[in-house]
Amino acid sequence: MTSWAVVKNSDQPAQALALRAAESADITPEKYAAANPPKGADILVRVSHAALNPADLQFMKVIPTWLPFRRGAVPGLDFAGEVIAVGPNVASVAAHAAKPLTVGTLVAGCMSVPRVATGHGSLAQYVSVPAEMVSRLPSGLEGAAQGGGNASASLSTAVGFLGCAGQTAHLVINDAAAVAAFSVAQPRVLINGASGGVGSLLIQIAKARGAYVAAVCSAANADFVKELGADEAIDYNLHAPLHTYLAKTFESQPFNLIYDCVGDQQLFSYSASYLSPNGALISIVGGPTQGVVPFVRNKLVPTFLGGTARTFKILGMMPSGERARGVAKWVEDGTLKQMPIDSEYKMGDVVKAYEKLATKRARGKIIIKVQE
Ligand SMILES: NC(=O)c1ccc[n+]([C@@H]2O[C@H](COP(=O)([O-])OP(=O)(O)OC[C@H]3O[C@@H](n4cnc5c(N)ncnc54)[C@H](OP(=O)(O)O)[C@@H]3O)[C@@H](O)[C@H]2O)c1
Structure with missing residues (x-):
């Protein structure tokens, strides 16, 4: 099977990755399935598309390639x-009792972190x-497709x-702090990093x-976020430092919820x-400088010692089929x-795709067409 492999720890994708071509180019999906039958409650999926995530770059850089289970590790979630x-x-x-998965069903999802960490990622012809x-593909995708x-x-x-x-x-939408924020009359939400995936x-x-x-995005993405429904775009370059602009502009009309997708x-x-x-800031960006240290400072330092008198949460997502199916429902209900x-x-x-991701300039998702 053709797949990508992490061959070296690096934050440069060209150094970290190598393409492993299939030993035999003419192996059919049927032959591959016969030779690699899924066990237990697993399914074998012929991957047509994969999508890249910033976390892939962390796996590539951080998990040592000398570990036995990282030899030739396939990246991708x-x-x-x-x-x-x-x-x-x-x-x-x-989860699929009402409509069991069978050969030919189209599905999508995100690999579990242990599977990717042990080298079984999605940048491969088969997973x-x-x-x-997994979730079945929701109806209504045609309208949402570019x-x-x-x-x-x-x-x-x-x-x-x-x-x-x-x-x-x-x-982050189903977190209790977000649910409370959305339950007020006319909730006001600020999204930092609004043009990303x-x-x-x-x-x-x-x-x-x-x-x-x-x-909040750069000027280049202002029209883009408005097309997605944003009521206003805030250019973080024009209004630097952002917090000063926000204090000046929104003190009399504060937000109920802030999502920080930048850190x-x-x-x-x-x-x-x-x-x-009563509002909350929910961050999804972690890491030694942006995650652990702020977590301690934001959660534990009392106001009289300079702490901020607002609720701070930092959330980490563990992929699940339940979440994938929850998102599918959002597509179906509009x-x-x-x-x-x-x-x-x-x-x-x-x-090239990972190099684009690493620029942090992607507008929405970067997709890999695994099957030509
Ligand atoms: N906690 C979790 O479980 C979890 C899950 C998924 C993602 N994450 C993390 O969340 C972050 C966002 O993920 P993503 O997939 O949305 O990333 P992404 O798609 O790569 O984000 C790219 C976007 O970030 C914007 N951006 C870059 N710098 C910015 C800044 N200073 N201010 C405002 N916007 C800025 C860019 O817009 P402009 O070009 O307009 O600047 C670009 O559109 C990443 O750090 C990722 O690792 C965490």
Whole structure:
């Protein structure tokens, strides 16, 4: 099978990655499935599309390639494709009891972190995944697809929606602090990093929940976030430092909820001026400097010692089929209307695709067309 492999720890994709070509070019999906039958409640998926996530770059850089389970580790979290074989126990998977998965079903989802950490990522022609982890493709994808409603566009759209970005949006929208914020009359929401994979979905969901949405992005993405439904775009370059502008502009009309998809510590430190006392800031950006240290400072330092008198949360998403199916429902009920796709690359051009991701300038998702 053709797949990408992490061959060296590096933050330079060209050094970290190598393409492993299939030993035999003419092996059919049927032959591959016969030689690699899925076990238990797993399904074998012929991947048509994968999507890239910033976390992939961390796996590439950080998990040592000398570990036995990282030799030739396949990167990638998100996948969409066709089921080509089912394990003997798939029929008993409760999540799909109403409509069991069978050969030919189109599915999408996000691989579990342990599977990717142990080298079984989605940038491969075939993946074996627990049936529980996937969602069927939702109806209504044709309307949400960029560039038409053919099968390939639907799969490309599905991998963007139901993968890591959509599941992260599902996590942070359903968090208790967010639910409380959306329950006030005319909720006001600020989204930092609004034009990225996660932010572009959060705009749509917050609008569907009746919120006034202010989207922070560069000037180049102002029209883009407004097309997704944002009521206003805030250019973080023009209005630097952002927290000063927010304090000046929104003190009399504070936000009920702030989503930080960038990892701007000052956004929370100064938030008492533009976040309502009952509001919360939910961050999805972690790491030694942006995650652990702010977590301790933001959660534990009391106000009289300089702490900020607002609720701070930092959330980490563990992929699940339940979340993928929750996002699928949002597509079906019209909560999510568009899956912005920054760019689509061929399987052979994965290095270029990761280099684009690493610029942090993607507008929506970067998709890999695994099957040509
Ligand atoms: N906690 C979790 O479980 C979880 C899950 C998913 C993602 N994440 C993290 O969340 C972050 C966002 O993920 P993503 O997939 O949405 O990333 P992404 O798609 O790569 O984000 C790219 C976007 O970020 C914007 N951006 C870059 N710098 C910015 C700044 N200073 N201010 C405002 N916007 C800025 C860019 O817009 P402009 O070009 O307009 O600047 C671009 O559109 C990443 O750090 C990722 O690792 C965490």
